[in-house]
Structure formats: structure tokens, C-alpha cells
Amino acid sequence: MNLGMDNRVVSITGLRAVIIAAMLFMVAGFAHGEALIVEKGIISQDTTWSGEVILKGDVEVSKGVTLTVKPGTIVMFEKIASFGPQKLSQDKTHAFPRIEIIVRGKIIAKGTKEQMIFFTSISPSPSAGDWGAINMLDSTGNIIEYCDFSYAHTAVHAHSGLVTVRNCYFHDNGVAVGCKNFKGFAVKSVFTVENNRISGNGMGLLFGGGSVMNAQHNDISENKLFGIYAKKGGSKSDIKNNNIVKNGKGVLFWGVKPGFKIHDNNIHDNTDYNLSLMEGTEADINASGNWWGTTDEVAIKATIRDKEEEKELGSAIVKGFAQSPIPGAGISN
Amino acid sequence: MRGKFTIAGLSALLFFHLFASSSYSCVGRLLVLAVGDTPDQVVMAEMLSLLVNERTGTSVELIKPGNLEACKEAVKQDKAQLFLNYVGVAQAEIGDAAVTGNPQEVYNIVRQHYLDSYDMVWLKPFGFNGPMDKNNKVEGGSSIAPVSTSEVLKRFPVLDRVINKLKNKVDDDTIADLVKKSKDKDVKDVVKEFLKSKKMI
Numbered sequence: 001m002n003l004g005m006d007n008r009v010v011s012i013t014g015l016r017a018v019i020i021a022a023m024l025f026m027v028a029g030f031a032h033g034e035a036l037i038v039e040k041g042i043i044s045q046d047t048t049w050s051g052e053v054i055l056k057g058d059v060e061v062s063k064g065v066t067l068t069v070k071p072g073t074i075v076m077f078e079k080i081a082s083f084g085p086q087k088l089s090q091d092k093t094h095a096f097p098r099i100e101i102i103v104r105g106k107i108i109a110k111g112t113k114e115q116m117i118f119f120t121s122i123s124p125s126p127s128a129g130d131w132g133a134i135n136m137l138d139s140t141g142n143i144i145e146y147c148d149f150s151y152a153h154t155a156v157h158a159h160s161g162l163v164t165v166r167n168c169y170f171h172d173n174g175v176a177v178g179c180k181n182f183k184g185f186a187v188k189s190v191f192t193v194e195n196n197r198i199s200g201n202g203m204g205l206l207f208g209g210g211s212v213m214n215a216q217h218n219d220i221s222e223n224k225l226f227g228i229y230a231k232k233g234g235s236k237s238d239i240k241n242n243n244i245v246k247n248g249k250g251v252l253f254w255g256v257k258p259g260f261k262i263h264d265n266n267i268h269d270n271t272d273y274n275l276s277l278m279e280g281t282e283a284d285i286n287a288s289g290n291w292w293g294t295t296d297e298v299a300i301k302a303t304i305r306d307k308e309e310e311k312e313l314g315s316a317i318v319k320g321f322a323q324s325p326i327p328g329a330g331i332s333n
Numbered sequence: 334m335r336g337k338f339t340i341a342g343l344s345a346l347l348f349f350h351l352f353a354s355s356s357y358s359c360v361g362r363l364l365v366l367a368v369g370d371t372p373d374q375v376v377m378a379e380m381l382s383l384l385v386n387e388r389t390g391t392s393v394e395l396i397k398p399g400n401l402e403a404c405k406e407a408v409k410q411d412k413a414q415l416f417l418n419y420v421g422v423a424q425a426e427i428g429d430a431a432v433t434g435n436p437q438e439v440y441n442i443v444r445q446h447y448l449d450s451y452d453m454v455w456l457k458p459f460g461f462n463g464p465m466d467k468n469n470k471v472e473g474g475s476s477i478a479p480v481s482t483s484e485v486l487k488r489f490p491v492l493d494r495v496i497n498k499l500k501n502k503v504d505d506d507t508i509a510d511l512v513k514k515s516k517d518k519d520v521k522d523v524v525k526e527f528l529k530s531k532k533m534i
Contacts, residue, residue, distance in 0.1 A: 229390075231390075252390075254389075254390060272534075278387075278388055278389065278390060279388040279389050279491050279494070279495055280389075280491055305534075309532045310532075
């Protein structure tokens, strides 16, 4: 594997990898006030973060290694130059422009209701994209619970990862959660996303490329562009018992094939469309069993863009729609 | 949390700067559209940008390299992937060979010339004549159409299909109306209203 680093390309193999990893293991133990300062580097042994943590460059959790983040931890990301010297990799296929926690091993960030974990920008005037992502690459066993994410590019992201995201709050990010698979990685992405508040981001959930998104009991609201975007290859996903309201668009589909499940959700009051099929979505989408904010089928169809607007598109099937709001949809605890 | 999140400026910036420019993107790719400096070009560029983005997820960045020749040069060099040209302007490049009284025939000749000379593809005309001058008047105008390259159309396989949906959707009166409205209102809002009224987005 080649890892672009400080304008050099270092071949990480065998003993040499261990030596280089040790050299780069700059999770400094020195204190800066009360915060742990973490420089750019590779975490090559199990590590626990607690208290305040300030990231000054990319951090990569090696294969076989676990990064544990304790309840109440505040992880703050500096806003670095896009693909600048604080990046571990210039590989734009897998890397985000700014600081990310690259997880090839595993991350366990389990906060509690009383002591959430924060992942945010350190900037006094933060904005979406100040930091990159928790970015899982060919990674399994990741658990993210009771975390608050803000000002990321894509807060939780995977190219081939098994991830559970539960009881979190995503706001002010570019994308809350995104995943797909990548050729060459053995792991196939499966995301379990439940009981999260995903509100006030540019975009909510974004998935495709052979990944599976099982999203349930989330409140997905007021995201600028869309609540959910299901792309080609995301057809095995199951979206149920969510509130998807007041987003730019509720649910977008591109190239999704039969088998995609979207049912028992409350989908209404999205600005442009509650549901929209994009160019190249030729298959019908079975969207029955959802509540659309009304029992007037004509009114429901008016909030859906499909074959009725453009003959090349598939149809969104809403027959069998709920007659009243789905009880218990949205965050359930 | 600290600071005030300015959601208003998010959508465009997000697409252009966070998601579109490289392949890490999970949203889509970036298409650069070179825009001339006439009012009709500005309106149609915004319309194309919105249509392509809404229907394909591909982000469209607008650049203004200068006159039409500069736009064409930008596409030749792949600094842009698309520009808007007038049949009459292209006809003038060819000279006598394209002299004919039949607009469709002129379009066909120009189209073939661009394909042979630059490997550029003329898509379907929008339906109005331009360019407009600074007073929004058209004198001796000709039809306007998007122009790209064969290579770009291979890279963006549904692009021509999406753009060609605008074929004959904007006539002279319509473009005049859109330009007029965009003086009092954000042009992005004007074209959005138009596309929605046509059920195109």
C-alpha cells in the first residue's frame, strides 16, 4: 500500500512499516492546557482519548488497532489547508481535503446521554467542511453512539465499512453520513443508523455503490439539499420509521433498482419534493406505507417527481399510503 | 455551538468546493460551463447549471473567460466542458461554405464543422435567437445552443440527454422575460421558477 505523506510516497511494508509508524506515532502525551494535542500521524496501538483533544493533522488508526473515545470527550479539529502538509494522503479517491480520522482498524466512540462526545471545529467562526470526516476504510466493528458532530465535510463516512451510528446529533455538516464500497476493499459497507437527529446539515444520508443503509427511527429534518440520497448500488437498503421533513428534498433516488425499501416513514413538508427520481432512475420505487402529510393522493403525487413528470423515469408507488402519521416514527428514546 | 452557521450560502459552495471537485466525492462530479458576457448567456448558463445539478447530481461551476472565442478555447483546453454558442457566430467562422437561407441547414453545417475541426458537439438549440446586447436587444441574431466535446459527453453520459430537454423550451419572448425578471431578482431564483413551472426540476 502506498501512503502519500509530506510529498513523499512511503511504501509501508513489514518491519519498515512498524518503524515508520512508530516515527509517525505522534499522539503527543504532552499537555497544551488541559487538551491533548494530536499531531499528524498513525496510531499503531490501541489508544483511548478523553477530555479535550485537538487534532492538528490527519490521524490514521492502523489495521487491527482500536481507537476508543470516552464519554464527554471533545474532539476539536483545526482547519488546515486543503490537501496541505497536515494531510497524510493526497489520494483524493479516499481522502477528504481537511483533517480526518482515517480508520482502517476500528473506532469505538460511545458517549452517554448525559456525557455526549463532541466532534467539531476548533475555529471561532466555524463552517461546514472545516474538517473532513471520521473516514472508515475497509473497516469493521465501528460503533458511534451519543456523539455530536458539527462542521465536518462528511461527519461519518466509509468506503467499505461496517458501522453503527446511534443516538447521535448531526448538525452544520456538509453531509451527516455517507458511504459506499470501493473496489479492492474486502469489506462491504453496511451502516446501521438509528435514533439520530440529523438536522441543519447541507445533506443528510448519502449512500450507494453497493453499500447497505439501514436507517430507522431518525429525525431527518431541515437539511438544505436533501434528507436522504440513495444512489445506484444502494438498492438493498431499508429506510423505515424515520421522520423526513422540511428538507430541501426529502428523498432522492438515482439509479436505484427494485428491492429498495422505504416504508413506515413520515415524509412531508420537504421544500421541493418529498421524493424525487433523478435522471437514470428507470425502475419503479415502492414507496407504499409511508405517511405523506395528507390522504389526498393527488396532493401526495404533487410532491413526488417521477414518471408523471418525465416519461423516462420510473414511478414512485405510493398506493397503500398511511392514513395518518406513523406512530413511533422518529427518535424512539 | 460556537458561531453562526450560514446555511444560506451552503448549497452552492458545498457542491462546488466540498463535494464536486474530486473523486472522493460521494455526490457527483464537477462540470465547468464557460459563459459569455451577454444577458441571455448568463440566464441560460444558470438554467443549465440548475437543470444539470438537479437532474444528475453533477455540480456545475460557471466561469467567465471572456468573449465566445475565449469560451471555446476554454473548452478546447478542457478548462471548461461546455459553452454556449450562436449558430451565426460559428457560421461566420466558416465563411461562404455555410451561406444558406435555411436555419436548420446552417445549424447542420456548423455542427459538422465543429465536429470535424474541434471534435466538438453542438447540442439542440434552446429556441431563441441571440446574442442580446446590453440593452437586451437582439439584432441579426441566430439560435443559441450548448457546445461540448465528444470526450466530455463520454465522461458525462447523460449530459446531452438532460441538456437537450431544453430544446425549444425558451423562445425569444421567454428569454426576454427571464432577463427582465433577473434584474429585480436573483437569476438563480428566476430560472428555478421557470424550470419548476415547466416541470423540468
